[in-house]
Amino acid sequence: MRTIQKRMIEHVLYPAMERFRGNRIRTKTMQLQASERLPAGQLARMQEQKLAALLEHCAKHVPAYRVLGWEIEEIHKAPLAFLAQVPVLPKAAFQSAPDRYLSDTAERSALIANRTGGSTGEPVHFYMTREQVEAYEAARWRGLSWYGITHGSRSVMIWGNPIELTQNAQRKYQLRERLLKNRIILSAYQLSSDTVREKAAAIEHYRPEYLYGYSSALTLFAEMMLKAGVSLKLQLKAVVSTAETLTAAQKQVLEKAFRCPVANEYGARDAGILAYSCPEGHLHLSAENALIEVLDPVTHAPLPDGCTGVLAVTDLNNFAQPRLRYLLGDVGSLAAARCKCGRTLPLLGALEGREDAMLVGAGGQLVHGNAIGQLIRRYDGVRQFRFIQHSPTSATLLLALMVPDDALPTQVTSEVQALFPDTAIRLEIVEHIPPAASGKMRYTIREFPLHDR
Numbered sequence: 186m187r188t189i190q191k192r193m194i195e196h197v198l199y200p201a202m203e204r205f206r207g208n209r210i211r212t213k214t215m216q217l218q219a220s221e222r223l224p225a226g227q228l229a230r231m232q233e234q235k236l237a238a239l240l241e242h243c244a245k246h247v248p249a250y251r252v253l254g255w256e257i258e259e260i261h262k263a264p265l266a267f268l269a270q271v272p273v274l275p276k277a278a279f280q281s282a283p284d285r286y287l288s289d290t291a292e293r294s295a296l297i298a299n300r301t302g303g304s305t306g307e308p309v310h311f312y313m314t315r316e317q318v319e320a321y322e323a324a325r326w327r328g329l330s331w332y333g334i335t336h337g338s339r340s341v342m343i344w345g346n347p348i349e350l351t352q353n354a355q356r357k358y359q360l361r362e363r364l365l366k367n368r369i370i371l372s373a374y375q376l377s378s379d380t381v382r383e384k385a386a387a388i389e390h391y392r393p394e395y396l397y398g399y400s401s402a403l404t405l406f407a408e409m410m411l412k413a414g415v416s417l418k419l420q421l422k423a424v425v426s427t428a429e430t431l432t433a434a435q436k437q438v439l440e441k442a443f444r445c446p447v448a449n450e451y452g453a454r455d456a457g458i459l460a461y462s463c464p465e466g467h468l469h470l471s472a473e474n475a476l477i478e479v480l481d482p483v484t485h486a487p488l489p490d491g492c493t494g495v496l497a498v499t500d501l502n503n504f505a506q507p508r509l510r511y512l513l514g515d516v517g518s519l520a521a522a523r524c525k526c527g528r529t530l531p532l533l534g535a536l537e538g539r540e541d542a543m544l545v546g547a548g549g550q551l552v553h554g555n556a557i558g559q560l561i562r563r564y565d566g567v568r569q570f571r572f573i574q575h576s577p578t579s580a581t582l583l584l585a586l587m588v589p590d591d592a593l594p595t596q597v598t599s600e601v602q603a604l605f606p607d608t609a610i611r612l613e614i615v616e617h618i619p620p621a622a623s624g625k626m627r628y629t630i631r632e633f634p635l636h637d638r
């Protein structure tokens with residue numbers, strides 16, 4: 186049944202969808218696979234040509250950029266240098282005037298309305314085209330192909346939130362997922378050692394080739410498996426983590442529980458699949474689809490390779506509602522190194538989470554939220570935590586403990602306090618820390634802007 190369905194999807198369903206709906210995901214995946222090992226110079230030239238076309242389009246057809254009165258000739262002389270002069274676009278600025286970014290050539294009836302999950306504030310509403318969606322999907326399939334996963338590969342998605350649908354709607358949703366995407370969805374929400382056994386059995390019964398989900402949900406599931414002494418009697422091609430930063434500690438837990446490679450997908454709903462980790466463990470950028478810059482978090486000046494800053498993305502396929510140098514809110518660095526896997530796609534050196542995970546000491550110094558994470562994760566007695574900074578001088582530390590304990594919270598708080606000597610930290614012990622509405626887990630939150638402080 187399994188191989189028949191895989192063949193059905195690969196050889197009948199997908200080609201049929203391509204013929205009838207003009208869906209070109211497979212073709213685009215193959216194009217990306219063909220360019221991932223091109224000489225670096227050739228890749229860079231390809232990227233630059235696409236960028237020049239996009240900038241020219243913006244100058245002519247996108248109101249927000251047209252008013253800037255760009256010289257087309259200047260764009261083509263040195264597209265990358267030209268881009269570096271374009272103002273960065275924070276999410277809030279885009280959100281306040283989305284129509285000004287809509288191209289006058291965009292065919293309204295062909296636009297697909299979408300929005301971000303809003304895990305960090307207001308959701309952003311935007312439009313995209315099928316071309317873009319296909320480019321994003323192709324980048325995902327290219328990354329998955331590095332693990333031997335193909336369009337028909339069966340998967341199980343591990344979700345962190347209860348799916349908020351009526352039972353009937355849920356059955357329909359599951360059926361659609363199963364037939365069209367060859368995938369079932371399991372929730373890692375409120376797992377116990379009994380339910381983890383049941384869910385592991387359901388996975389074995391379904392026989393997926395890979396698991397897919399938010400890193401926090403996958404890790405929670407893996408931790409419960411290890412705790413209950415459960416292992417899967419099947420060899421997965423990969424466990425694919427998405428939507429949140431995958432920490433080294435989480436990766437280790439996943440490798441231990443599932444005994445297979447762990448892949449890391451980095452993307453954003455409003456920017457596409459931006460990078461995929463290869464089996465060597467390095468994050469390769471989808472350079473054919475997007476251009477990523479690393480900028481100083483306060484001044485927005487470009488930073489050299491190896492330096493950590495905020496990421497600005499220019500989606501090279503977005504001609505409908507272009508956002509140049511769009512600040513995703515993620516923090517990371519670029520690496521100049523070449524990867525042993527032989528792929529020439531540039532590398533993201535490190536991905537360190539969200540820009541709002543950057544915290545500010547009372548003296549104005551920046552402290553990355555990861556520092557708190559690394560510190561607290563050393564304490565096995567802490568089940569969950571969240572550090573919320575209200576202002577440089579005031580913060581709340583939420584802790585959910587494995588078992589009631591008086592000494593532990595005080596000790597953890599004093600260690601966090603050492604990172605923020607002049608900030609008043611209020612400790613709060615809670616039963617459970619829920620993920621954001623989007624299902625993403627946020628470990629640190631800064632409630633005030635970084636720039637106008």
Ligand SMILES: [Zn+2]
Binds near residue numbers: 463467469524525528
């Ligand atoms: Zn690689």
